[in-house]
Amino acid sequence: MTIPGPYLLYLGDTTDPASIKTSRGLAVFRGDDCVGEYRHDGCPLTVGLPRLTMAEGAAAGARTLVLGIANPGGIMEPALIADARAALEAGMNVASGLHQRLNHVPALVALAGDKGLALFDVRDPPADLPVGTGRPRAGRRLLTVGTDCSVGKMYASLALVAGLRARGARAEFRATGQTGILIAGSGVPVDAVVADFISGAIEQLAPARDDDGWDVIEGQGSLFHPSFAGVSTGLLHGAQPEALVLCHDPSRAAVRGLPERRLPGLAECLAANLQVARLTSPRVRAAGVCLNTSRFAENEALRLCREAEQLLGLPCSDPHRFGVEAIVDDLLCHERSAPAPTASR
Amino acid sequence: MTIPGPYLLYLGDTTDPASIKTSRGLAVFRGDDCVGEYRHDGCPLTVGLPRLTMAEGAAAGARTLVLGIANPGGIMEPALIADARAALEAGMNVASGLHQRLNHVPALVALAGDKGLALFDVRDPPADLPVGTGRPRAGRRLLTVGTDCSVGKMYASLALVAGLRARGARAEFRATGQTGILIAGSGVPVDAVVADFISGAIEQLAPARDDDGWDVIEGQGSLFHPSFAGVSTGLLHGAQPEALVLCHDPSRAAVRGLPERRLPGLAECLAANLQVARLTSPRVRAAGVCLNTSRFAENEALRLCREAEQLLGLPCSDPHRFGVEAIVDDLLCHERSAPAPTASR
Missing domain, CATH: 3.40.50.720 (NAD(P)-binding Rossmann-like Domain)
Structure with missing residues (x-):
């Protein structure tokens, strides 16, 4: 399409x-x-x-x-x-x-x-999707995950692709939602696939690659959202990510659509995502945090980023406001110190 | 239907x-x-x-x-x-x-x-499924979970319904797979619903009840199966279970369809299921273990059950061979000591 x-x-x-x-x-x-x-x-x-x-x-x-x-x-x-x-x-x-x-x-x-x-x-999933296998595949993959729906995972993913390319790295955006698919011109609407094929759809979306480039996969939902955590789980398993970037909107008190339900803490949310991801990617690591600070003044936004950095020991930024340089540094630094995963790892 | x-x-x-x-x-x-x-x-x-x-x-x-x-x-x-x-x-x-x-x-x-x-x-899901909410609902619900696909979750569920009824309790089997649906005459084929509606389909399948009876919900897949863990996650959240029963086939060395992938240990598997279930059911507990011992001689089967009991501190049985009396005892004992959850808990 x-x-x-x-x-x-x-x-x-x-x-x-x-x-x-x-x-x-x-x-x-x-x-x-x-x-x-x-x-x-x-x-x-x-x-x-x-x-x-x-x-x-x-x-x-x-x-x-x-x-x-x-x-x-x-x-x-x-x-x-x-x-x-x-x-x-x-x-x-x-x-x-x-x-x-x-x-x-x-x-x-x-x-x-x-x-x-x-x-x-755009919401029509492809026909004949495979069932996922979780078998190790070559290539560098990053998945954006979040404390909730609509906290900026797509924006962060696109900013990371641009940031990697600006540094001379190969990087492709792998879209999983309708907006991302329209922006990228292709992708898979993962929330619309039949439940048995969630991880398989993502394995097909971001197949093995051996050019040392990155697939930056757009996350969906949240492990802590009771409506959509199944989608987020299959996405984590299918993505088989080397790196996770955690996305969050500090102005949000409650889960989207469920005002009685509080958001998880950043550390708790990151730990749960790493645990689920390890099933298919035992060496997965967190590479950074992206905050959507659009509802805060600049000095407050900077303070929120510093706070998250200190809490988690990871680079943190608002991609739109302050760029993703520190997270890209982290990705490229690891890239120099560790070879890209191969299917035989 | x-x-x-x-x-x-x-x-x-x-x-x-x-x-x-x-x-x-x-x-x-x-x-x-x-x-x-x-x-x-x-x-x-x-x-x-x-x-x-x-x-x-x-x-x-x-x-x-x-x-x-x-x-x-x-x-x-x-x-x-x-x-x-x-x-x-x-x-x-x-x-x-x-x-x-x-x-x-x-x-x-x-x-x-x-x-x-x-x-x-039977695999056609109902039209107009709702999105799940995770909002507390009244009633007693038990979900069977497993170390893998096809380890006896449906058999265990049906045996538990029969065991509860034999003791005078109300109990309904809530089918989530094609065999279960044909046996029950109704149900929802959860692996065939669109991914966004997994938990919502289960909330509809096992709605609030206030008659102190049990809904015994048939589990699917496994949190440790990289093809289907998304389905299992949504099922846990939609079921909002008071009790989990863990199902396992001790003769199985590798995940079904993925010979290179080892099964999780019983303790690890149970802990992961309880953790995921807590998102919508904070007081969820494990009520027992069901083993499919059909490939073992009787004395060996009994030994396997004792071993799992000691490991987990829970009643364990092969439902077909030795019945589910001990697990039903546990359920009815808790029933006497704790009132059924209400929506206001």
């Missing part, structure tokens, strides 16, 4: 900033491939791109409208279907990361067929 | 005894509802029931042919499809626990429609 760019980013009539995460991620990380944003008059949000109509987007060169929004239940509402129709009428493909599928709406399937355009459901 | 009995059990031309697990489970636990077995001349196996043709099975009152076999990949092979057609022609419904679906074979769907008969794909 390769989704043709450039993109027109859909905001629709969304009013919740958290719900345009996918459109915002594309604007930030694939900005050069985005010609504008489409929103209704009632939408107070923007990702900072020119506001265009469907016709203007197509005229500006957009080949795909990306429905980069999340709504409760991931439903294809009538207004959303009408907008997808308008995009097809204007000559654009349509891509979606919602749970309900574009390809399950007969009117859209028919219209796309008539127009010779495509509907991309 | 209620599958009409009595059943005719299908063995086909299977030669591997492990592959007729589902037919054998039905013969053992629902023997009164099975009129016979259907097998080809080349099949050396039996579940101890009369060998019948399709026509004889239907004449003996069978309302459903159960394809109670497993084959590599769970494929609907042409010979299997031909036999399913013959069953429909003879006037029986067809039920299957294979990965590939009866309802995806157009010829079978058409014939069943013509005959007014039904095709049951």
Whole structure:
């Protein structure tokens, strides 16, 4: 699946900033491939791109409208279907990361067929996924893990890839969620695969490599989130990571969606992730901590990073604010002192 | 989904005894509802029931042919499809626990429609599963966990239900695999649900109850199996168990399907399961150990049980050979000393 760019980013009539995460991620990380944003008059949000109509987007060169929004239940509402129709009428493909599928709406399937355009459901897992084996495979892999959902694992992963490349290392981003997949242009929507194939999907996503480059795998959920810990467990086993980077939002008091449940402590969370990871990667180690400090003033953000560094004895940073240099240093330092794992380790 | 009995059990031309697990489970636990077995001349196996043709099975009152076999990949092979057609022609419904679906074979769907008969794909998960919450819910729940796949978790669960009922307690078996679902007549195929809904599926399968009865939930996989630990993790969180029973096959040296990987020790395995379970059930405890000693002489089997008892300080038995009385004693003893959990705990 390769989704043709450039993109027109859909905001629709969304009013919740958290719900345009996918459109915002594309604007930030694939900005050069985005010609504008489409929103209704009632939408107070923007990702900072020119506001265009469907016709203007197509005229500006957009080949795909990306429905980069999340709504409760991931439903294809009538207004959303009408907008997808308008995009097809204007000559654009349509891509979606919602749970309900574009390809399950007969009117859209028919219209796309008539127009010779495509509907991309990013949440459709690949067919014929293998069952995981946990067998040692060659290559350097890093997995981002978190104290919760939506604490910045994708952002940290992309920042680490950029940081490694800036230092001359090979590094690939391996996407596991819809936003990451749209940014990378490929990946596996791990929360949508059948439960028996979670670790196998990740083994296929990040196969053996022997070029001394890094696969930076986007984590999902949290071992401490009672809704999604099964996904996080299979991801840890399939990733077979050499290194973990722990991601956290210090402003968050409770687990996302479950206000009665407190977040785990950083040390407890890291220890549990290392323990689970050891099943398939006995020598796994922690390489750093990434904090999302966007809700704090800069001096407070720096203090939070120092505090985590002292607590865990690991480099800690906010990737967006202060970069990931110290964590990349740690990765490249270990790279010099230890050869990349081979299948025969 | 209620599958009409009595059943005719299908063995086909299977030669591997492990592959007729589902037919054998039905013969053992629902023997009164099975009129016979259907097998080809080349099949050396039996579940101890009369060998019948399709026509004889239907004449003996069978309302459903159960394809109670497993084959590599769970494929609907042409010979299997031909036999399913013959069953429909003879006037029986067809039920299957294979990965590939009866309802995806157009010829079978058409014939069943013509005959007014039904095709049951036991591996189809229910639509509209909820996401798990981990919120405390009332009721007594026991989950069987294991050192590996296929170590007797279903057998132990069914024996514990029978043992509790024999002592006058209320107890229900909550099935999570295809054999268990066919035995119970309902359940959720947890390895076939979409990864995001593992714990939610189990919360729905074993909802709150306030009658002081037990839900005995069939475990799947193992936290130490790199293919399936994600399923086992979500099952632990969704089950929110008051008690765990650890299941093990002492004859097994390596993880099923992965000969290079050693099984965990009993103490290590139990500790890991208790740790994961505590996320949603802080007061979870171990209630006993069930060994499958079918490959050992009786005195050796007794020695293995004593050894596990001393190692873990828990009652241990082979449910089929020596019953589950000691574990049921433990459950009922705790039941007297501690009230059933309520949602407000």
